[in-house]
Amino acid sequence: xxxxxAYPKSPEDMDWASLYPGYATAKSPEEExxxxxxxxxxxxxxxxxxxxxxxxxxxxxxxxxxxxxxCGFGGLLFALAPQFPDTLMLGMEIRTSVTxxxxxxxxxxxxxxxxxxPQACQNVSVLRANTMKFLPNFFTKHQLHSxxxxxxxxxxxxQYAHVLRPGGIVYTITDVKDLHEWMVGHFEKHPSFIxxxxxxxxxxxxDDIRKKVRIMRTETEEGKKxxxxxxxxxxxxxxxxxxxxxx
Ligand code: SAM
Numbered sequence: 001x002x003x004x005x006a007y008p009k010s011p012e013d014m015d016w017a018s019l020y021p022g023y024a025t026a027k028s029p030e031e032e033x034x035x036x037x038x039x040x041x042x043x044x045x046x047x048x049x050x051x052x053x054x055x056x057x058x059x060x061x062x063x064x065x066x067x068x069x070x071c072g073f074g075g076l077l078f079a080l081a082p083q084f085p086d087t088l089m090l091g092m093e094i095r096t097s098v099t100x101x102x103x104x105x106x107x108x109x110x111x112x113x114x115x116x117x118p119q120a121c122q123n124v125s126v127l128r129a130n131t132m133k134f135l136p137n138f139f140t141k142h143q144l145h146s147x148x149x150x151x152x153x154x155x156x157x158x159q160y161a162h163v164l165r166p167g168g169i170v171y172t173i174t175d176v177k178d179l180h181e182w183m184v185g186h187f188e189k190h191p192s193f194i195x196x197x198x199x200x201x202x203x204x205x206x207d208d209i210r211k212k213v214r215i216m217r218t219e220t221e222e223g224k225k226x227x228x229x230x231x232x233x234x235x236x237x238x239x240x241x242x243x244x245x246x247x
Pocket of ligand 1: 069070071072073075092093094095098129130131132149150151152153220221222223
């Protein structure tokens with residue numbers, strides 16, 4: 001439960017370099033520490049704040065732009081990673097053992113391939129986190145261009161609008177029709193989102209949105225299970241609109 005989880009106070013307090021060592025800035029932790037005066041830091045994948053140790057967070061050369069909320073065993077991430085090799089993506093998962101499984105798999109890919117190989121998963125990482133509550137602790141306003149909610153246990157929060165940039169897209173898929181309708185209802189009611197028409201994400205073309213939807217339909221563990229059982233999958237996409245000029 002939540003009291004076992006710790007969170008960075010803000011995205012700046014995250015030790016992103018430990019999650020994406022291939023993108024770490026050249027500076028050593030000590031140099032960063034001198035500059036930043038030793039801030040609280042997260043341990044690699046389990047987001048445990050290290051109390052005694054005041055290691056400064058190291059920066060990375062680019063920010064995370066794709067989040068997979070409730071990533072489970074990471075099938076979507078491992079399929080997206082080589083397709084979008086220049087984009088950093090983060091899985092967020094509440095179950096400890098599942099998070100560790102994904103973390104170990106990432107480590108194995110990184111050990112097996114040279115860092116420049118798109119199969120090396122340098123652009124993928126995973127965190128144990130309760131995304132219902134603490135998304136803005138990890139991402140700055142408008143940081144993300146894609147949020148995936150694949151076969152979610154029901155959750156819907158204002159936070160998605162905060163961390164997703166205008167023009168960015170929330171990708172949802174579920175086999176539970178009621179949940180699909182519930183999510184559609186909530187996103188359509190929310191002033192920050194408009195539904196993306198099906199023509200824009202289905203079809204022959206091979207742009208980024210269609211590519212992501214194709215991967216989302218086929219590569220998540222839950223999606224594969226639904227396919228095996230000949231179940232139906234309900235997909236809906238929502239685009240983050242510009243903020244209104246008033247607060
Ligand atoms: N997206 C994966 C897929 O399609 O195969 C996993 C789907 S599974 C049905 C839902 C996942 O969301 C579970 O792994 C669960 O532990 C995770 N989850 C549920 N609530 C969460 C929360 N508040 N924060 C993070 N993860 C959560």
